[in-house]
Structures are given as C-alpha cells and as structure tokens.
Amino acid sequence: MKKYNYATLLLISLIAGCASDSDKQSKFDSELYDGRPVETFSADAAPLTETEAIKRGDYALRQNNSDLALYEYIRSLEFPDSQYSDKTLYTIGRIHQSRGNYELAERAYLLALEHNPNNVQVLEQLGSNYSKQGKVDEGRSYFLRAINADQLRLSSRLKLDDDASVSEIEALSSDNLSPASAYMGLGILDDVKAQHEVAQAFYKHALKIEPKSSKALMNMGYSHYMSGNYTDATRFTLAALEQEPDNEKALNNLALIYLAKGETQRALNVFMRRMDAxxxxxxxGYFLMLQGKPEKAIPYLQQAIDKKTSYYKIANENLERALAEVRAKTPEKAEMMSQ
Structure with missing residues (x-):
C-alpha cells in the first residue's frame, strides 16, 4: 500500500512538473514573433528580470541572430511593472521592418505608444512609414506628434500646429536628439503643397539637428529650386554632393538647376559623370521638355539618336514628343527642326 502511494505521489509530482514547464512556455506571447520555432530557444533558463532579457536580446542582435533577439525582447515584456516596454517594442518593430514585415512592425509601434504616447522615435517612425505608404494625413499627424513630444522632452512650452507659420517653426527647441526625420518629412509634405517657405523652415531645423545630412541638404536645395531661387538651390545641392558625391538624386537635381539657369553644358557635364554620352x-533633352523648352530639347535628342541609332528607342520617343509640342506652338518651326 505504501509502495502504491509512493508511486502515485511520484506520478503526481512529475505531472505537476510538466505542467509547470508548460505554463512557462505558454507565457511566451507569440503575437509579435515571426521566426523559427521558439522550442529551439527553450534550453536556456528563463531570464529573471526584464533587464536580463533585454541584454540577451541585445547580444543576440549583435550576433545577427534576429530570431533569438525577438524571442528575448518579447520575453522581457512579460515582466510585471516593466520599465522599458516602449523602447523594447520600438526595437521589435525595427527588426520586423528590416525584414519587410510592416504589419508586425506597425503592431509593435502602436503597442509601444500604449506604454508611452510620447515616445519620439516611435512617433517619428510611424510618420515616416505612413507617408511612404501614401497615407499622408496619418504621416503628417505622427510627425507633428513626434515634434511636440520632443518639445516636452526639452521642457519647451511650445506646441506645433498643422498650420504653423515660419516664425512659429523657427521658435521650436531642438538638440542633437531631436527627430530630424520628422522635421524633414513635414518639409517634404509642405513642398508638395507648394508651401516652400514653410518647408524650408522645417529643413532648417533638420539641418540644425544633423548639419551634414545629405537628405536634408538635398531637400532644401530642391525646395529652393521649386521656388525659383537657383542660387541657394545650387549651394545646398552642392553641399549635399560633398557628403555623397555619387548621390543620383542630388546629381539629377543639380542638372535640373543648371538647365533652369540656362547652363545646359554644365548640366550635360553632370550627367556624363555617371553615364555615357x-x-x-x-x-x-528630356528635362528641357519637362521645363517647357521643347525647342531647346530637340538638338540634344537628335544628338543622342545620332550617337546610338541602333537601339536608342527612348530618345526617338522623346524627340517625337518634343516635335509635337513645338508643332502645337509653331508648326513651321517644327517642320524646319525635323528636317
């Protein structure tokens, strides 16, 4: 009888032990996980604190083991009264975004804001993501929230509204930790609306935070180009190219500026730095057409065709378009140019 009771107690103890292990495993919240089976990570003892789990995740990330990093970061969220959940969720979101999993990234970012509605990095990232997805209103809203959260961090009483003036933007506080991408994002959105002075005020703040940012310099230059200020457009675009000499967008912008200034040969020289004649x-020729100068475009398109008649189909198409535009204006002149 005693043997039977002992066996029964042993069985109950084993079952309880298994249940305990199962409970520990079931605590892992897989909602934010997307990687290899978590069972492969279960050999190590569970972390005892939030900080320990985060350190494990940091180490795994440095070793380029993003699956294990995700596993450890998510485990850090399970501790009651956690202090770093918003920052950890931001890191989780960045990992998913780097993998192209934008749905899980967005979920992580939004959860981060539940823990800390004023996390500047998260707000800035959501603004950038939504803007790139074409959700302009959402993107703008999060950019504004990022800047306002940064004002709180800097103990500033100022608040940025959607219709802020240049002077109100210039009065905002910032330091090297401020969200440069949020300022730049708002500048781009205002340039699209042809509010170039407002856009330039945002770019000025972005450059105050990151003086050598090629993106901010390039956007500032293009904003001045669109507003017809070719001197400042040239200055900022050249500054961007000092930071990134092979930046294709900046080179294109510089060529556009030279064409707008009537310096066609300089524009041609810029293009020939990275392509054949x-x-x-x-x-x-194409950019001259875009600038409403089809008659000036025609000789360059004809030269392009003459140099590579065998396959240069696109130049022929552009030439036909240029001739059609000139013909619509002055039929006689177009006939002379096409001969």
Missing part, C-alpha cells in the same frame, strides 16, 4: 544627351 547618348544617355546624358537624352536626359538633357
């Missing part, structure tokens, strides 16, 4: 000639 026929393509450079075609680009000059």
């Amino acid at each position: 026929p393509e450079a000639l075609n680009n000059v």
Whole structure:
C-alpha cells in the first residue's frame, strides 16, 4: 500500500512538473514573433528580470541572430511593472521592418505608444512609414506628434500646429536628439503643397539637428529650386554632393538647376559623370521638355539618336514628343527642326 502511494505521489509530482514547464512556455506571447520555432530557444533558463532579457536580446542582435533577439525582447515584456516596454517594442518593430514585415512592425509601434504616447522615435517612425505608404494625413499627424513630444522632452512650452507659420517653426527647441526625420518629412509634405517657405523652415531645423545630412541638404536645395531661387538651390545641392558625391538624386537635381539657369553644358557635364554620352544627351533633352523648352530639347535628342541609332528607342520617343509640342506652338518651326 505504501509502495502504491509512493508511486502515485511520484506520478503526481512529475505531472505537476510538466505542467509547470508548460505554463512557462505558454507565457511566451507569440503575437509579435515571426521566426523559427521558439522550442529551439527553450534550453536556456528563463531570464529573471526584464533587464536580463533585454541584454540577451541585445547580444543576440549583435550576433545577427534576429530570431533569438525577438524571442528575448518579447520575453522581457512579460515582466510585471516593466520599465522599458516602449523602447523594447520600438526595437521589435525595427527588426520586423528590416525584414519587410510592416504589419508586425506597425503592431509593435502602436503597442509601444500604449506604454508611452510620447515616445519620439516611435512617433517619428510611424510618420515616416505612413507617408511612404501614401497615407499622408496619418504621416503628417505622427510627425507633428513626434515634434511636440520632443518639445516636452526639452521642457519647451511650445506646441506645433498643422498650420504653423515660419516664425512659429523657427521658435521650436531642438538638440542633437531631436527627430530630424520628422522635421524633414513635414518639409517634404509642405513642398508638395507648394508651401516652400514653410518647408524650408522645417529643413532648417533638420539641418540644425544633423548639419551634414545629405537628405536634408538635398531637400532644401530642391525646395529652393521649386521656388525659383537657383542660387541657394545650387549651394545646398552642392553641399549635399560633398557628403555623397555619387548621390543620383542630388546629381539629377543639380542638372535640373543648371538647365533652369540656362547652363545646359554644365548640366550635360553632370550627367556624363555617371553615364555615357547618348544617355546624358537624352536626359538633357528630356528635362528641357519637362521645363517647357521643347525647342531647346530637340538638338540634344537628335544628338543622342545620332550617337546610338541602333537601339536608342527612348530618345526617338522623346524627340517625337518634343516635335509635337513645338508643332502645337509653331508648326513651321517644327517642320524646319525635323528636317
């Protein structure tokens, strides 16, 4: 009888032990996980604190083991009264975003804001993501929230509204930790609305935070180009190219500025820094058309075709378009140019 009772107690103890292990495993919240089976990570003892779990995640991330990093970061969220949940969720979101899993990234970012509605990095990232997805209103809203959260961090009483003036933007506080991308994002959105002075005030703040940012310099230059200030457009675009000499967008912008200033040969030289002559000639002709100068575009397009008649289909198409535009204005002149 005693043997039977002992066996029964042993069985109950084993079952209880298994249940305990199962409970520990079931605590892992897989909602934010997307990687190899978590069972492969269960050999290590569970972390005893939130900080320990985060350190494990940091180490795994440095070793480029993003699955294990996710596993450890998510485990850090399970501790009651956790102090770093918003920052950890931001890191989880960044991992998912780097993998192209934007749905899980967004979920992590939004959860982070539940823990801390004023997390500047999260607000800035959501603003950037939504803007790139074409959700302009949402993107703008999060950019504004990021800047206002940063004002709180800096103990500033100022608050940025959607219709802020240049002077109100200039009065905002910032330091090297401020959200440069949020300022730049708002600048881009205002440039699209042709509010160039407001846009330039935002870019000025972005450059105050990151003086050597090629993106901010390039956007500032393009904003001045769109507003017709070719001197400042040239200055900022050249500054961007000092930071990134092979930046294709900045080179294109510089060529556009030279064409707008009537310096066609300089524009051609810029294009020829990174492409062969026929393509450079075609680009000059194409951008001259975009600037409403089809009659000036035609000689460059003809040269492009002459240099590579065998396959330069795009230059022929652009030439036909340029001739059609000139013909619509002055039929006789178009006939002379096409001969």
